[in-house]
Amino acid sequence: MHSLQQLIAEELGVAVQPRINSFAAYIAAQYPGAARAVLFYGSCLRSEELEGQMLDFYLIVSDYEAAYGKSWLAKWNRRLPPNVFPFQHDGLVAKVAVLSEKDFHDLNRPGASAVSVWARFAQPARLVWVSDDIAARAASMAIAGAAPTLLNAALAHMAHVDSIIDLWELGFAMTYSAELRAERSDRPASVVQFDPDRYRAFGKAALLHTPILNELRADGSVHLLPDPEARALAERERWPALRRRGKMLTVARLAKAAFTYSGGIDYLAWKINRHAGTQIEIKPWQRKWPLVAALVLVPKLWVKGAVR
Template identity: 70%
Template sequence: MLSLTQLVAEELAVPAQQGASDFAAHIAAQYGTAARAVLFYGSCLRSEQLEGEMLDFYLIVSDYQSAYGRGWLATWNRRLPPNVFPFQHGDLVAKVAILSEADFHHLNRPAASAVSVWARFAQPSRLVWCADEDARQSAVLAISGAAPTLLNAALAFAEREANVLDLWQSGFQMTYGAELRAERKDRPSSVISFDPDRYVRFGRAALQHITIAHEVRGDKIVIMPDPDGHIVQEKRRWPALRRRGKLLTVARLAKAAFTYAGGIDYLAWKINRHAGTHIIVRPWQRKWPLIAALFLVPKLLAKGAVR
C-alpha cells in the first residue's frame, strides 16, 4: 500500500485541464518570485467544467511581505488568512485564496484555529503550477496533514466501530457544520460518491497518522481504549471550532468587501447555486457590499440557506 504522502504526491501530479493550468500560470505571474505553488480544487475540478463557472485556486506564497510589500494586505492576510481575490484569464474567472507556505502547512493540521483549509484539502486537488521541486514537496507535506486531521476528528465522535467511508461522511458533515456554508445537506455524501475508491485508499493511509488508538479489522475501524484522553481532547475542541468557524466566515466576508471586487455578486451566485435560492443583487448592495453582506447573512440563516 502506498503511503499517504505518496498518494498525495500522485494525486497532485495528475494533469488538470489546460485551461486551469494556463490560468494558474497567469495567477503566479502576478506575484513574481513570491509565488511558490498554485493549487486547483473544488467542484470545477470534479466536474471538469470550466466555462461559465467560478474556478477555485489557492496561491501559496513564500511570505506575505514578499507578495504584497508592507501594506495592509500583508497585515490582514497574516491576521485573518486567507485573502481572497477575483481573477480573470481569457474567458475563465476564478477566486484565488492566498496563504503563505508556513500558514498553509499549519492550517492543514489539528492545531489550526479553523477547519476551512484542512476540510478542503482532505478532498482532491491538483498542483497546477509550482516554482520548483522544493515548492512541490512543501505542498505535498502540507496537504498530507489534511486527511488525518479530518479522520481523527470523525473517529472521536464515532461509535465503537465504523467503516472508512462512514468516517469521511461524518468528518465532512462536521466541517460543514463548523462554517457558514451554502450547500445542501447531501453535499458531503455527493463529494464522496464522486470517487469512493479514492476516499478508501486515502482513508486507510491517513488512519496510520492519527492520534486516536484504533485497529483496522477488514472493512471496519474499531476504536480501542483511550488512556491518553485523545478522544476527550478532540471532542472538547469542537464547540470552539464551530463558534470560531462561523465568526471567521463573517469576518472574512467583511474583509472581502474591501479586497474582492464584485464579491457580493459572487456570494449571491454561490448561494443560489448550492442552496437553490434566487437572490437578486440590487444596485445599493453593490455600492455598499459590506452592509449588504451583513444584512444578507442573517436572512439566509433564518431560511436555512446557509448553516
C-alpha cells in the first residue's frame, strides 16, 4: 500500500489541460517574489469542463506582506483567511484564494478554526504551478493533513464503520454542514462516488494517521478504539462550535469580498443558482451596495433552504 504522502504527490502531479497551467502561471506572475505554488481543485477538475465555468485556484504565497506590501489586504488576509479575487485569462474566469504557506499548513490540520481548507484538500487537487522543489514539498506536506483531519472527525461520530466510503461521505456531510453551502443535500455523497477507488486508497492511507483508529482490516472495515467519552466530547463541543463559526465566517468573508472581489455579488448569485436551482437576479442597487446586498440575501436564502 502506498503511503499517504506518496498518493498526494502522485495526485498533485497528474497532468491537466495546458490552459489551466497557463492560467496558473498568469496568476503567479501577478505576485512576483511571493508566489510559491498554485493549486487547482473543485468541480472543474472533476468534470474537465472549462468554458463558461468558474475555475477554482489556491495561490500559496511566502507571506502576506511579500504578496501585497504593507497594506490592508495583508492584514485582512491574516485575520480572515483567505482573501479571494477574480481572475480572467485566455477566455477563462476563476476565483483565486490566497493563503500563506504557514496558514495553508495550519488550516489543513485538526487545530484549524474552520473546516473550509481541509474539507477542500481532502478532495483531489493538482499542483499546476510551483516556484521550486521546496515549495512543492511544502504544499504536499500541508495537504497531507487534510484527509486524516476529515476522517478522524467522522470517526468521532460513528460507533461502527462498515466501509471507508461511508466514512468519507459522513465526513463530507459534516464539513458541508459547517459552512453556508448552496449545494443540494446529495452533494457530499456525489463527490465520493465520482471516484470511489481514489477515496478507498486515500482512506486506507489516511486512517493510519488518525488517533481514533484501532485497526484497519483487510476487508476495508474499521475497528474503533473504545473511547465513547472522547467521541461524545467531540460531538458535543467541537462540531457545534465549528458549524456556528463556519457559517459566521461565510458571512464575514462575503462582507470582505465586497471590497476585494469585483462582481462578487454576481458570483454569489451564479453559484447559488447553479447549485440550488434558483433564479436569483441581482438588481442595480445590489451591485452598487454589494455588502448590504450580501448581508440581506444570504439570510433569506438560508431560510428558504437554498443555502444550508
